[in-house]
Amino acid sequence: xxxxxxxxxxxxxxxxxxxxxxxxxxxxxxxxxxxxxxxxxxxxxxxxxxxxxxxxxxxxxxxxxxxxxxxxxxxxxxxxxxxxxxxxxxxxxxxxxxxxxxxxxxxxxxxxxxx
Amino acid sequence: xxxxxxxxxxxxxxxxxxxxxxxxxxxxxxxxxxxxxxxxxxxxxxxxxxxxxxxxxxxxxxxxxxxxxxxxxxxxxxxxxxxxxxxxxxxxxxxxxxxxxxxxxxxxxxxxxxxx
Numbered sequence: 001x002x003x004x005x006x007x008x009x010x011x012x013x014x015x016x017x018x019x020x021x022x023x024x025x026x027x028x029x030x031x032x033x034x035x036x037x038x039x040x041x042x043x044x045x046x047x048x049x050x051x052x053x054x055x056x057x058x059x060x061x062x063x064x065x066x067x068x069x070x071x072x073x074x075x076x077x078x079x080x081x082x083x084x085x086x087x088x089x090x091x092x093x094x095x096x097x098x099x100x101x102x103x104x105x106x107x108x109x110x111x112x113x114x115x
Numbered sequence: 116x117x118x119x120x121x122x123x124x125x126x127x128x129x130x131x132x133x134x135x136x137x138x139x140x141x142x143x144x145x146x147x148x149x150x151x152x153x154x155x156x157x158x159x160x161x162x163x164x165x166x167x168x169x170x171x172x173x174x175x176x177x178x179x180x181x182x183x184x185x186x187x188x189x190x191x192x193x194x195x196x197x198x199x200x201x202x203x204x205x206x207x208x209x210x211x212x213x214x215x216x217x218x219x220x221x222x223x224x225x226x227x228x229x230x231x
Binding site: 004033035037042043044045046047050091095102103105106107108 | 205219
């Protein structure tokens with residue numbers, strides 16, 4: 001079975017702090033894909049990143065960085081120097097290579113960045 | 116119009132009403148999805164359509180009836196809903212249902228449904 005766990009339900013930080021959102025996944029597929037989405041208060045999920053299971057290289061995009069570790073089945077997301085506009089619910093998701101488009105979402109982590 | 120649009124954005128209906136949710140994508144994608152997002156719960160996949168054909172029904176009650184007339188439009192027909200069906204209904208599209216780039220799903224803003 002496939003499963004995504006985001007153990008942190010809510011995180012509150014002060015602006016300019018760094019924050020890491022944890023994501024742990026379970027799958028038996030040898031090929032799979034991991035995603036992060038951001039859901040601001042407006043409701044629309046915004047795609048942030050996709051990572052393939054065969055590419056463990058970490059990625060940095062501006063203030064965002066992702067740490068993919070197959071050995072611990074984790075795909076953590078770090079925001080450096082957080083800003084108020086980063087306040088949102090963040091979802092980690094998993095898709096198997098032959099799952100017909102199915103995305104399995106974690107429960108989401110609500111991040112609140114205070115000024 | 117760009118991206119994925121959904122109408123209406125908000126809907127209040129009684130348990131005996133019949134209503135429909137509409138989703139339209141302007142991305143040239145071939146796959147479309149309906150998700151349900153209830154408070155404090157992860158997103159639940161409801162239906163998947165690929166090239167207008169339903170490929171996934173995640174044990175959704177028959178009071179939810181999807182329709183996909185073409186690859187750009189997706190409807191969710193609602194009838195005799197229950198208060199527990201109140202949720203945010205999100206539509207998404209992707210290039211296809213394979214892996215990698217094909218499975219990057221783009222979401223609409225959702226319809227906030229309240230069933231009285």
